[in-house]
Amino acid sequence: MTEPTATRVHFYQVGSFAVGNRLLSADDRTVQSNPARTNSIDSGHRACQGCGEALGARYALDAAMRATNDRLVAVNATGCLEVFSTPYPETSWRIPWLHSLFGNAPAVATGVAAAMRVKGRDDVRVVGQAGDGGTVDIGFGTLSGMFERNDDVLFICYDNEGYMNTGVQRSAATPPAARTATTDVVGPEPGNVFGQGKDLPRIAMAHDIPYVATATVADLHDLERKVERAMEVRGARYLHVLVPCPLGWGSASSDTVRLARLATESGLFPVFEAEDGVVTGARRIRRRVGVEEYLRPQRRFAHLFNGAGRPDVVARLQAMADANIERYGLAPDEEE
Amino acid sequence: MERPFAITLDVGSSRANHTGSWRVERPVYVDRLPPCNDACPAGENIQRWLYHAESGDYENAWHTLVEENPLPAIMGRVCFHPCETACNRAQVDEAVGINAVERFLGDTALAHGWSLPAPGPATGRKVLVVGAGPAGLSAAYHLRRRGHAVRLVDSAPRLGGMLRYGIPAYRLPRDVLDAEIARIVNMGVEVGLNETVTDIAAAREAAGADAVFLAVGAQLGKRVSIPAGDSAKVIDAVSFLHQVADDDPPLLGRRVVVYGGGDTALDAARTAKRLGATDAVIVYRRNREKMPAHAEEVEQALGEGVTVRWLSTIERFEGERLVIEKMALNAEGFPEATGEFEELDADALVLALGQDTDLSLLAGSEVAVADGVVQVVDSMMTDVPGIFAGGDAAPSNRTATVAVGHGKRAARGIDAYLAGRVDERPARHALAEAGRLNTWYYADAPRTERPELERIRRQTNFEEVIGGLTEDNALFEARRCLSCGNCFECDNCFGVCPDNAVMKLGPGERYAFNYDFCKGCGICVAECPCGAIEMVPERI
Numbered sequence: 106m107t108e109p110t111a112t113r114v115h116f117y118q119v120g121s122f123a124v125g126n127r128l129l130s131a132d133d134r135t136v137q138s139n140p141a142r143t144n145s146i147d148s149g150h151r152a153c154q155g156c157g158e159a160l161g162a163r164y165a166l167d168a169a170m171r172a173t174n175d176r177l178v179a180v181n182a183t184g185c186l187e188v189f190s191t192p193y194p195e196t197s198w199r200i201p202w203l204h205s206l207f208g209n210a211p212a213v214a215t216g217v218a219a220a221m222r223v224k225g226r227d228d229v230r231v232v233g234q235a236g237d238g239g240t241v242d243i244g245f246g247t248l249s250g251m252f253e254r255n256d257d258v259l260f261i262c263y264d265n266e267g268y269m270n271t272g273v274q275r276s277a278a279t280p281p282a283a284r285t286a287t288t289d290v291v292g293p294e295p296g297n298v299f300g301q302g303k304d305l306p307r308i309a310m311a312h313d314i315p316y317v318a319t320a321t322v323a324d325l326h327d328l329e330r331k332v333e334r335a336m337e338v339r340g341a342r343y344l345h346v347l348v349p350c351p352l353g354w355g356s357a358s359s360d361t362v363r364l365a366r367l368a369t370e371s372g373l374f375p376v377f378e379a380e381d382g383v384v385t386g387a388r389r390i391r392r393r394v395g396v397e398e399y400l401r402p403q404r405r406f407a408h409l410f411n412g413a414g415r416p417d418v419v420a421r422l423q424a425m426a427d428a429n430i431e432r433y434g435l436a437p438d439e440e441e
Numbered sequence: 442m443e444r445p446f447a448i449t450l451d452v453g454s455s456r457a458n459h460t461g462s463w464r465v466e467r468p469v470y471v472d473r474l475p476p477c478n479d480a481c482p483a484g485e486n487i488q489r490w491l492y493h494a495e496s497g498d499y500e501n502a503w504h505t506l507v508e509e510n511p512l513p514a515i516m517g518r519v520c521f522h523p524c525e526t527a528c529n530r531a532q533v534d535e536a537v538g539i540n541a542v543e544r545f546l547g548d549t550a551l552a553h554g555w556s557l558p559a560p561g562p563a564t565g566r567k568v569l570v571v572g573a574g575p576a577g578l579s580a581a582y583h584l585r586r587r588g589h590a591v592r593l594v595d596s597a598p599r600l601g602g603m604l605r606y607g608i609p610a611y612r613l614p615r616d617v618l619d620a621e622i623a624r625i626v627n628m629g630v631e632v633g634l635n636e637t638v639t640d641i642a643a644a645r646e647a648a649g650a651d652a653v654f655l656a657v658g659a660q661l662g663k664r665v666s667i668p669a670g671d672s673a674k675v676i677d678a679v680s681f682l683h684q685v686a687d688d689d690p691p692l693l694g695r696r697v698v699v700y701g702g703g704d705t706a707l708d709a710a711r712t713a714k715r716l717g718a719t720d721a722v723i724v725y726r727r728n729r730e731k732m733p734a735h736a737e738e739v740e741q742a743l744g745e746g747v748t749v750r751w752l753s754t755i756e757r758f759e760g761e762r763l764v765i766e767k768m769a770l771n772a773e774g775f776p777e778a779t780g781e782f783e784e785l786d787a788d789a790l791v792l793a794l795g796q797d798t799d800l801s802l803l804a805g806s807e808v809a810v811a812d813g814v815v816q817v818v819d820s821m822m823t824d825v826p827g828i829f830a831g832g833d834a835a836p837s838n839r840t841a842t843v844a845v846g847h848g849k850r851a852a853r854g855i856d857a858y859l860a861g862r863v864d865e866r867p868a869r870h871a872l873a874e875a876g877r878l879n880t881w882y883y884a885d886a887p888r889t890e891r892p893e894l895e896r897i898r899r900q901t902n903f904e905e906v907i908g909g910l911t912e913d914n915a916l917f918e919a920r921r922c923l924s925c926g927n928c929f930e931c932d933n934c935f936g937v938c939p940d941n942a943v944m945k946l947g948p949g950e951r952y953a954f955n956y957d958f959c960k961g962c963g964i965c966v967a968e969c970p971c972g973a974i975e976m977v978p979e980r981i
Binding site for chain 1: 450452454456458459460463495881882883884920929931932935936938940941945947948955958960961963964966967970
């Protein structure tokens with residue numbers, strides 16, 4: 106049985122859940138609550154309104170900057186994050202940042218880490234980052250190699266469950282039943298099919314690398330703690346962050362954080378961490394909701410609720426959530 | 442400048458790209474009226490004083506509190522806290538224990554000897570305050586703060602009005618009462634005790650007062666004609682409680698019946714029990730749901746062994762025998778006689794059937810009276826310029842807290858009248874509704890209850906029944922406040938903006954939007970715990 110991730114409750118109105126609080130000690134506040142945070146990705150980037158990826162990248166990289174005393178190099182795969190942050194000749198990056206190809210970010214990150222080792226700069230740390238397309242599909246071969254060699258890189262996947270900047274095509278991280286440009290709402294099983302796709306955190310764990318974790322933009326304290334933990338470890342590390350996409354999911358731009366929260370509170374997106382291939386902690390559900398509450402605000406699932414709807418499909422998704430809750434021990438305390 | 446091979450432009454920052462132009466709606470910070478403040482009859486800024494208490498700054502919290510109400514240790518005991526009834530936290534777990542924190546602050550202030558604000562610079566104007574209950578005391582305080590001289594008169598030998606003569610000591614210990622009254626008197630209030638005003642105009646003249654505040658309360662117990670034999674002992678509850686307060690309790694015997702269903706009836710029954718009555722029975726014509734007394738008082742009284750004959754009226758009292766008639770509620774919920782009679786042994790009957798106000802001092806004046814109370818406008822002024830009225834003598838639901846609020850409003854009205862201004866109340870913010878909160882962010886924290894005195898000890902003495910909170914408890918309780926509708930600097934907006942378009946301005950200064958880059962996504966609005974941001978359409 107797994108231990109719940111420690112959540113300290115201070116009763117400072119919102120101390121344990123909100124970004125900051127005037128009554129918390131500096132150590133208990135998040136990096137994001139600090140006006141002197143790096144803002145690794147600057148204002149003026151061209152991400153859509155309410156972009157979860159822009160938010161997730163700033164959360165993760167600002168935390169990594171603090172953890173490494175600002176000695177950080179980021180290597181970026183092709184994808185939304187690269188496109189919206191660096192239209193020539195502008196850049197939003199306020200940290201050393203490289204972009205090469207869609208599929209080779211883990212290999213380039215490995216190269217940067219090797220170069221630092223040769224130069225004796227063990228103070229400089231390397232982060233590789235990509236969207237789910239660059240991670241689970243196109244960059245998967247080089248990522249697996251990076252894991253297998255245990256190269257000293259933290260690889261972060263910002264998972265918005267599809268190829269969004271090219272027009273919302275399916276990736277191997279797109280959930281079943283979701284409508285994308287390539288999984289249309291036709292036939293008896295509309296949207297993306299069940300039984301396909303890759304669960305990359307578990308694949309990463311299968312490489313027995315020192316640290317694997319998942320997080321979302323809805324729990325900042327948890328995300329920052331995991332980045333910090335990852336930076337305490339040498340070798341290949343993997344962080345998988347759920348970042349809702351208003352464009353591709355067909356959701357309100359104001360719902361980005363809320364949807365990430367509902368994804369975890371429904372059990373569809375388990376938040377956990379693992380060391381050396383073994384799950385060591387999971388974030389328990391606090392206010393359990395059915396998957397419908399998560400699915401309904403998203404137009405990519407609208408066909409499940411139009412007219413008579415597809416309660417059978419919703420039930421299959423609920424079964425997936427229930428299986429996650431069972432597998433990772435996510436049930437709230439009172440249900441134990 | 443030399444550039445690398447194939448590079449024709451220097452590196453530029455994306456800050457050149459003002460994404461604010463994408464926006465069709467903009468977020469703006471707002472302040473809303475918290476439901477506790479909205480519900481407080483004394484007009485306290487509860488959320489604000491809780492804010493200071495949350496950081497352990499009790500002195501600042503207390504000073505904020507007494508800006509509006511100079512009697513927190515008293516109110517923390519006797520107020521029926523409509524603030525808690527209105528509290529949005531009740532919809533999350535349980536209402537914040539505002540009343541308990543108020544008492545903690547009041548008691549802490551008395552223990553440390555914190556002083557009320559100094560009187561304002563003398564204006565040379567004088568106000569006569571008739572009646573030294575909560576309304577008169579509150580008016581005297583607020584008038585002194587505005588620099589007016591105050592003469593406070595009362596027909597009783599001691600100050601406090603119904604706080605002293607109506608509320609038993611087990612609910613309001615006399616040392617607390619005396620200490621909070623003394624603090625107001627020490628602001629330079631001229632006091633006249635044992636002074637009964639019989640003619641308002643003459644008293645105004647004699648005092649050389651520019652204005653009068655009439656706060657004589659409702660001191661007359663209502664009488665009903667109940668056929669009673671010569672030997673039957675009948676007393677009204679107001680007189681009974683008054684005599685007990687004067688340390689001269691009447692001898693009522695061992696079986697005391699109280700007639701009525703309000704808070705005074707409960708006070709009378711609980712007091713009789715403490716004076717040695719073995720049976721203290723309340724006779725009330727309707728049922729428990731319809732009883733006007735506050736539920737927690739009923740609970741405490743029943744716990745002390747007071748019993749209630751629901752749905753009963755008293756027919757006659759023949760010496761040691763009381764004949765009561767059973768009632769039944771009709772379809773409209775009104776009690777109707779059933780013709781069924783019962784007998785009850787009783788040594789004395791206490792009537793607690795409401796109170797009237799003695800307005801004989803208005804005879805010959807132009808002050809309008811209707812339904813037994815003085816008619817006033819919003820500034821608490823009567824038909825006669827310069828004569829104001831409040832508390833139980835004016836239209837109100839007759840609680841001490843309402844009286845304190847009346848006193849404050851009258852002081853403001855008098856101040857405006859003396860300056861020849863029209864008294865205008867500031868516009869109220871829109872209410873902070875529970876639906877605007879994002880309750881996800883609030884930690885689950887159940888309420889701290891105040892300790893209650895053991896029941897056995899309550900049977901025989903006037904020791905205070907409800908204890909106070911410890912500092913730890915009070916701090917915890919204050920921190921349960923959700924800060925509905927007003928920013929409390931949780932940094933959420935600053936954190937959740939994907940465009941770094943929220944600027945943090947430093948402690949106490951809150952935040953501002955950088956509209957050059959705000960794309961108008963609305964995440965800050967959705968994730969603000971207390972509903973202090975809203976989206977408004979951009980003007981195009």
